[in-house]
Amino acid sequence: MxxxxxxxxxxxxxxxxxxxxxxxxxxxxxxxxxxxxxxxxxxxxxxxxxxxxxxxxxxxxxxxxxxxxxxxxxxxxxxxxxxxxxxxxxxxxxxxxxxxxxxxxxxxxxxxxxxxxxxxxxxxxxxxxxxxxxxxxxxxxxxxxxxxxxxxxxxxxxxxxxxxxxxxxxxxxxxxxxxxxxxxxxxxxxxxxxxxxxxxxxxxxxEAAEMTKLICNSHTDLIYGFGNEIANIAESLDLDAGEIIAAANLRYPRPDLSKPGFVGGSCLTKDPYLLMQSAEAAGARTPMIAAARSVNEQVPRAAVEQVLAALTATGCAHRDAKVLVCGIAYKGHPETDDVRGSAAIEVAELLRHRVAVLAGHDYVVAPERIAELGYRPVTLEEGMTDADAVLLLVDHPSYPKEIDTEAVRSRMRLPAVVFDMWGRLATELAEAEGIEYRRLGCGGANSRHRWSWVRRAASDASPAA
CATH class of the missing domain: 3.40.50.720 (NAD(P)-binding Rossmann-like Domain)
Known part of the structure; x- marks a missing residue:
């Protein structure tokens, strides 16, 4: 200087x-x-x-x-x-x-x-x-x-x-x-x-300060992208990404592997591109950053495909289905009303002309904003009533308290489809009869009856040194 x-x-x-x-x-x-x-x-x-x-x-x-x-x-x-x-x-x-x-x-x-x-x-x-x-x-x-x-x-x-x-x-x-x-x-x-x-x-x-900002978010995108790539591989190999990642992380003194899930928000979906453009202008290549962004951008479509496949498996025609999407903001914890870079945007584009009713719920996002994105704004109870599928996109801590076995069985049409992006409902719904429970990294018929490892991991877990 x-x-x-x-x-x-x-x-x-x-x-x-x-x-x-x-x-x-x-x-x-x-x-x-x-x-x-x-x-x-x-x-x-x-x-x-x-x-x-x-x-x-x-x-x-x-x-x-x-x-x-x-x-x-x-x-x-x-x-x-x-x-x-x-x-x-x-x-x-x-x-x-x-x-x-x-x-x-x-x-x-x-x-x-x-x-x-x-x-x-x-x-x-x-x-x-x-x-x-x-x-x-x-x-x-x-x-x-x-x-x-x-x-x-x-x-x-x-x-x-x-x-x-x-x-x-x-x-x-x-x-x-x-x-x-x-x-x-x-x-x-x-x-x-x-x-x-x-x-x-x-x-x-x-320039150093500009790049510092860009690499912070690009690195976050990169590590989440690896988790999502593991999810893709695990599904192809008929394995459970959640089980594998939990086993790899347990008392292992290296950086934790990230669980699969949607990477959203205005920064994480934008900053990798700004860093890639900066590098390209200087003649540098960025294959890792580009690959992670590409993997992460496929997650909303993968979620929709799981829901549609599950509806087909339960005998529900897509054109007759009522689907409730929970979590319109780009994340649920800490909660926000920001929908920029939200998975719900692409999910609406992919589903709105394929199902009979596309309802949307969020604890913070205003109903008029939910409607602008192509959803019918509803309360959670109203949205679950007579729904064929629930698509939970975020990890808001209130959803596991309200989307339990009793609520699903008493309000939704059975067999009910529940897709859980972050696996927050797993211990409650994964083995419940009458519920086709699916999550990222463990799809199809192999998504059920695989959660004994959750209880084992919990009992084996000990505080980190």
Missing amino acids: AETTHLRTPRADGHVAVIGLGYVGLTLALSLARVGIPVIGVEANPRTRAELRAGRTVLFEPGVAELLETLPADRFTVTDRLPDTPLRAIIICVGTLVDPATRQLDMGPLDAATAHAAEHVSADTLVVVRSTVPVGTTRRVVLAKMLEYTGKPLLAFCPERTIQGQALAELASLPQVIGALDDESLELARALFAPLAADHSLVSSL
């Missing part, structure tokens, strides 16, 4: 602006405000602005509603554009979406936010990019635009790495990765985040 001879003292006063008040921007803005920093939230969506100004949130994240209700009025304000008064920092948190057909990044929101920020920088304003981007984007796009307005920009890339459902806690506990244009920008970024996250992971450049 280039040396800077005359560093300005990091400012502890002044407003910080956050552009984009979605899952990333809103949690950061409120977290900064909570530690005493006055924040201006800039949001393009008029409905979101209206709700936030009224002290209400338009997204589900534990703790957000409480902060909106309790923060002093001057600590967090919401507007549609940056003020003309000097700002301590501008943090860009707009969404960066990948086109599902081309896998190319839509640069529109980032370009617009960058142009707006550049018009409002003063000599002392630090610009922080938090939106996830391909390696080199901050320098190529953001720095280039800032240079049109100032001869010495202050610029850093400080990625978000929180998990939805625990974002507020992780903003304070996770090390904040910081990469900067120069030493002065680095010190300003450290000072900005210090009241919120005392632990920092400093890297040598903007």
Whole structure:
């Protein structure tokens, strides 16, 4: 990193602006405000602005509603554009979406936010990019635009790495990765985040910080992809992936193998492509990353095929079937209402014209959002009543409490089909008469009567050393 001879003292006063008040921007803005920093939230969506100004949130994240209700009025304000008064920092948190057909990044929101920020920088304003981007984007796009307005920009890339459902806690506990244009920008970024996250992971450049974010999610995708590949192999060999993975992990002092299941969300389904594009632009190949993403993208279709095969096996014609899909958000634990990158999206595309009724249930996602995705929104009891099949996509802890043998037998048409993506219903339903229970990695007729190993594994388990 280039040396800077005359560093300005990091400012502890002044407003910080956050552009984009979605899952990333809103949690950061409120977290900064909570530690005493006055924040201006800039949001393009008029409905979101209206709700936030009224002290209400338009997204589900534990703790957000409480902060909106309790923060002093001057600590967090919401507007549609940056003020003309000097700002301590501008943090860009707009969404960066990948086109599902081309896998190319839509640069529109980032370009617009960058142009707006550049018009409002003063000599002392630090610009922080938090939106996830391909390696080199901050320098190529953001720095280039800032240079049109100032001869010495202050610029850093400080990625978000929180998990939805625990974002507020992780903003304070996770090390904040910081990469900067120069030493002065680095010190300003450290000072900005210090009241919120005392632990920092400093890297040598903007590009190093950009890549750090991408490899975190790509690695997660990779290890989950191996679990899903094991599931594919086990099914082909008439074996049980759950049994094999549990046996391999038991008291073995190496990294655990991941269980098979859907890999979703806006980050895990996008960031591997951004990393692959970054590598390709530099002439590098990424066969492992590409293979994992390909394997993981097949999971929703595999689930649907299992359900349709099970319906056929029980004598139910697909065109006459009522199917209930449980878990419309991309994950169930920690719970979220985010449907971006959800398995339910592809499941709806694959089933809506093949079954008579496609119902959808989620504990957090709003009914109108469920309907937008192609489902008939229902309560869990209503959805299970006279259903031929239940397709459980997420690991929300409430589903095992409500989808038990009695509920299935008393409400669903028998023989009932239950597909359980994560195997959370196995001990209750796997050996129940009148229920065709299936799960990822153990399909067909071999999915039943194979769960004695669950009890053995539980009795053999001991705390890790």
